[in-house]
Amino acid sequence: MQYFPPALEKLVEQFARLPGIGRKSAQRLAFFVLSLPEGEAAEFAQAIVEAKSAIHCCPVCQNFSQGDGLCPICQDPKRDESVICVVADPKDVMAMERSREYAGVYHVLHGVISPMNHVGPDELRVKELVARVSAGGVREVIMATNPDTEGEATAMYLSRLLKPFQVKVTRLAYGIPVGSHLEYADDATLLRALEGRREM
Amino acid sequence: MQYFPPALEKLVEQFARLPGIGRKSAQRLAFFVLSLPEGEAAEFAQAIVEAKSAIHCCPVCQNFSQGDGLCPICQDPKRDESVICVVADPKDVMAMERSREYAGVYHVLHGVISPMNHVGPDELRVKELVARVSAGGVREVIMATNPDTEGEATAMYLSRLLKPFQVKVTRLAYGIPVGSHLEYADDATLLRALEGRREM
Numbered sequence: 308m309q310y311f312p313p314a315l316e317k318l319v320e321q322f323a324r325l326p327g328i329g330r331k332s333a334q335r336l337a338f339f340v341l342s343l344p345e346g347e348a349a350e351f352a353q354a355i356v357e358a359k360s361a362i363h364c365c366p367v368c369q370n371f372s373q374g375d376g377l378c379p380i381c382q383d384p385k386r387d388e389s390v391i392c393v394v395a396d397p398k399d400v401m402a403m404e405r406s407r408e409y410a411g412v413y414h415v416l417h418g419v420i421s422p423m424n425h426v427g428p429d430e431l432r433v434k435e436l437v438a439r440v441s442a443g444g445v446r447e448v449i450m451a452t453n454p455d456t457e458g459e460a461t462a463m464y465l466s467r468l469l470k471p472f473q474v475k476v477t478r479l480a481y482g483i484p485v486g487s488h489l490e491y492a493d494d495a496t497l498l499r500a501l502e503g504r505r506e507m
Numbered sequence: 508m509q510y511f512p513p514a515l516e517k518l519v520e521q522f523a524r525l526p527g528i529g530r531k532s533a534q535r536l537a538f539f540v541l542s543l544p545e546g547e548a549a550e551f552a553q554a555i556v557e558a559k560s561a562i563h564c565c566p567v568c569q570n571f572s573q574g575d576g577l578c579p580i581c582q583d584p585k586r587d588e589s590v591i592c593v594v595a596d597p598k599d600v601m602a603m604e605r606s607r608e609y610a611g612v613y614h615v616l617h618g619v620i621s622p623m624n625h626v627g628p629d630e631l632r633v634k635e636l637v638a639r640v641s642a643g644g645v646r647e648v649i650m651a652t653n654p655d656t657e658g659e660a661t662a663m664y665l666s667r668l669l670k671p672f673q674v675k676v677t678r679l680a681y682g683i684p685v686g687s688h689l690e691y692a693d694d695a696t697l698l699r700a701l702e703g704r705r706e707m
Contacts, residue, residue: 311601312573314554314561321554325536334598336525340555341562341571348559352552354514354521355540359548361514362541371541373512398534401511490531 315341367439369415369432371397380412387411389446393436393465395419395453399489403451406497411449414439419452419461428464436465440472447475449504453488454479477504515541567639569615569632571597580612587611589646593636593665595619595653603651611649614639619652619661628664636665640672647675654681 311319315337322333340348362371365378372378380386380400390411394400400413416431440448448469452458466476479500492500511519515537522533540548562571565578572578580586580600590611594600600613616631640648648669652658666676681699683692692700 312562312571312578314558314573315571318554318558321551324551326539327532327535332527335527337558338597339526341558343559345559348555351521351524352555354518355548355552355555358514358518358537358541359543359545362512371512371515373514378512396538398538 364415364417364432368413369417369435370400370413371415385410389444390449391436391439391445391447392449392451393462394451394489395458395461396490399451399453402489402492402497403501405494406501407494408498408501411447414448416452416461419457420464421457431461433465433468437468440469440474445472445474447477450476450478451489455488480504564615564617564632568613569617569635570600570613571615585610589644590649591636591639591645591647592649592651593662594651595658595661599651599653611647614648616652616661619657620664621657628668631661633665633668637668640669640674645672645674647677650676650678654679 318337318340319330319333322328322336323330325333328336340351343351361373363373363375364370365372365381366375367377367381370378370380376382387410391414392403392409392411393414393416394403395416395418397415397417400415403409403413414432414436416433416436418426418431420426420428420431436448439445448465450462450465452461462478466478469476480502489497518537518540519530519533522528522536523530525533528536540551543551561573563573563575564570565572565581566575567577567581570578570580576582587610591614592603592609592611593614593616594603595616595618597615597617600615603609603613614632614636616633616636618626618631620626620628620631636648639645648665650662650665652662662678666678669676680703681696682703683689683696683700689697
């Protein structure tokens with residue numbers, strides 16, 4: 308049986324590590340990269356290295372941001388820093404921003420509490436959220452984790468954790484279809500969810 | 508509306524260029540890369556650069572091969588060089604090798620003739636095939652392009668092109684796939700299977 312030449316095999320393996328990419332797709336992607344002009348393949352490789360080195364987490368909201376300083380949202384003077392929207396992932400910030408309605412700031416947890424996957428509060432940016440709230444000046448914390456079991460449990464955990472700080476903790480309304488993901492919600496649904504948020 | 512930081516956006520765009528990867532998937536892949544440890548992301552980038560620089564086409568069969576020399580199959584003295592199996596893509600060589608039965612050599616066209624996609628014989632490794640056959644010592648050329656319209660047309664075109672060299676040109680048999688069911692076979696396949704029936 309003939310295998311791929313080692314350098315090609317290595318590239319296939321790298322693609323196969325990506326989420327949702329099986330061995331067959333990885334082969335297809337590797338062949339595509341080989342078919343690219345040399346300069347474009349180099350650009351691809353460069354984009355990976357650069358993204359990895361240029362993108363850091365914002366020291367306040369923990370969202371991905373270019374460079375070491377605050378992210379554009381935390382820097383924006385028009386944003387209301389007394390309202391914090393807590394989301395699981397940076398892509399959820401994008402989703403919330405699509406509603407064009409939310410004027411507060413964010414806090415990105417980088418995951419949800421998931422005992423099955425050995426993710427506890429310590430693996431998430433929970434300490435940083437507590438620090439922000441305990442520093443004062445926060446009126447409301449909106450829990451915008453996904454409306455699934457883990458997102459729900461994370462929201463519940465955080466709301467209990469934040470109780471002592473006398474801050475209003477709300478949850479996005481179930482305008483979002485239960486069991487789906489924020490990332491795929493349409494703008495109108497997100498807007499409804501934002502308007503209908505309730506104290507928890 | 509908030510966009511991704513530029514370096515992240517660039518990485519998303521690079522992933523979105525890959526075949527079968529839409530913008531949403533590209534985001535998912537980019538986030539995954541960002542979540543990798545620095546060293547592993549660098550390895551990924553390295554694999555792209557290395558595959559691109561190390562993998563060349565074998566000067567004889569045009570299959571992907573590491574380094575500038577002949578590919579392992581063309582180098583193998585146990586291979587019968589008088590039989591050439593013509594395939595469209597390097598992955599088809601892998602497929603043929605899985606049969607563990609074929610002992611001849613290959614010729615990879617790197618595509619099929621497709622007027623719709625502006626691919627003519629000049630875009631394929633047709634010249635190289637003709638050169639191999641005209642150099643002599645070839646008994647048989649097996650056309651193993653896909654049994655679809657374009658694969659069929661390409662096989663037909665090549666068989667006519669090779670006629671003057673007095674070489675036997677054959678085509679892979681059509682029939683019912685082993686392990687499948689008659690009731691699910693389409694009419695054309697059944698007809699071909701019937702035509703190609705053999706005495707047992």
